[in-house]
Amino acid sequence: MERVKKNDTVRVISGKDAGKEGRVVQVYRSRERVMVEGVNRITKHQRQRATRTGAREGGLIHEEAPIHLSNVMPICPKCGRPTRTGSRVVEGKRARVCKRPDCGSEF
Ligand SMILES: [Zn+2]
Known part of the structure; x- marks a missing residue:
């Protein structure tokens, strides 16, 4: 039986996001991790590069990273x-x- 399922609301109990609550958007069972909305946001620094269409991409990209199941509790x-x-x-x-x-x- 899974402790945490997709679409559960969970409370983060440790780490820099301790105390935050959010909805589980993805469960990675084999890695024992879950992706939680608005939690564990990371900043990627991407080098600027030109795509084939000429648009420029790069700079800072914010996205969420999965956190370990032991760091969350279902509400x-x-x-x-x-x-x-x-x-x-x-x-x-x-x-x-x-x-x-x-x-x-x-x-
Ligand atoms: Zn209860």
């Missing part, structure tokens, strides 16, 4: 707090559950 949509997850079998399927003792909802 439970029911209680609105970052939580650890467990799993429970519901109607023959495994469901992800919020581990908050006073919540325990599936999401």
Whole structure:
């Protein structure tokens, strides 16, 4: 069972973006990383070069980079707090559950 899925809202718990929240736009399971909207923005310094059409490209390019799964926690949509997850079998399927003792909802 995945701890974090695409379109989840997650809270960043460590690193320079600690405390930020964002939507998961991509999960890289094999690399154990997720791409989170607005989190871990990096600046690439690209050399200026002319393309075939004559347009110039280059300068600073801002984009997001994936961050490690261990640095994020999913936010439970029911209680609105970052939580650890467990799993429970519901109607023959495994469901992800919020581990908050006073919540325990599936999401
Ligand atoms: Zn909850």
